[in-house]
Amino acid sequence: MAKRPRIGVTGTARRWSPGWWCTAAALWLAGAIPERISVLHEPSGKPLHGMVIGGGDDIGPEHYGGDLHEKVKSDPERDRLEIHWINYALEQELPLLGICRGAQLINVVLGGNLHGDIRALRRQTYNRPGLLPTKQVFLQPDSAVARLTRRRKLRVNSLHHQAINNLGRGLRVVGRDLDDFTQAVESDRGRPIIGVQWHPEYLFYLPAQFALFRWLRNQGAK
Numbered sequence: 001m002a003k004r005p006r007i008g009v010t011g012t013a014r015r016w017s018p019g020w021w022c023t024a025a026a027l028w029l030a031g032a033i034p035e036r037i038s039v040l041h042e043p044s045g046k047p048l049h050g051m052v053i054g055g056g057d058d059i060g061p062e063h064y065g066g067d068l069h070e071k072v073k074s075d076p077e078r079d080r081l082e083i084h085w086i087n088y089a090l091e092q093e094l095p096l097l098g099i100c101r102g103a104q105l106i107n108v109v110l111g112g113n114l115h116g117d118i119r120a121l122r123r124q125t126y127n128r129p130g131l132l133p134t135k136q137v138f139l140q141p142d143s144a145v146a147r148l149t150r151r152r153k154l155r156v157n158s159l160h161h162q163a164i165n166n167l168g169r170g171l172r173v174v175g176r177d178l179d180d181f182t183q184a185v186e187s188d189r190g191r192p193i194i195g196v197q198w199h200p201e202y203l204f205y206l207p208a209q210f211a212l213f214r215w216l217r218n219q220g221a222k
Helices: 018-030 076-092 101-109 144-149 207-220
Strands: 006-010 033-037 050-053 096-099 130-139 153-158 171-176 182-187 193-196
Touching: 006 018, 006 076, 006 207, 018 033, 018 207, 050 076, 050 101, 050 207, 076 096, 076 101, 096 101, 096 207, 101 182, 101 193, 130 144, 130 182, 144 171, 144 182, 144 193, 144 207, 171 193, 193 207
Parallel strands: 006 033, 006 050, 050 096, 096 193
Antiparallel strands: 130 153, 130 171, 171 182, 182 193
């Protein structure tokens, strides 16, 4: 049996973290070894073959030139930790999967910025949070995400109120919702980087969503 690649998974430090447990389950089923990394979970020091930057609290506006007076729920320690690991993955050319906040932070690290709060900008899509796949995302047919999921349109869940605005270097938008907000990005240079605005870890029972974790495992095994 081929050796399982070790995938670092960043996220909240809380003991009860459904995002971590679901991501870990998805990666294990895909054939990888998940390793939890947070402000309270030190990395083991074993070589990593890929990274998941997980979802959670808002990103501090100071990191992307946002409104410092805007009401956000941020975690400065986590921001710093995940910025470090994104830079590490980019420098080491490790495959990266960004989930919700993680996709936004990858974009920020690459020089992009965010909409601080999209709720007042919604017109055709409710911004009601939920774990079930109730929102539509339209994918670019020539994208890696469309190829992996074998879909041009996905039903996804939604737990966010921030979103990517201007793109960072080397990224392209490959998925949008009905309000034209960015829902998926990937490298425009063939690098193994995918960011999705939804939470596939809560939907990994669906083949199209599980495909994202299988992609990360396969990239990490190269």
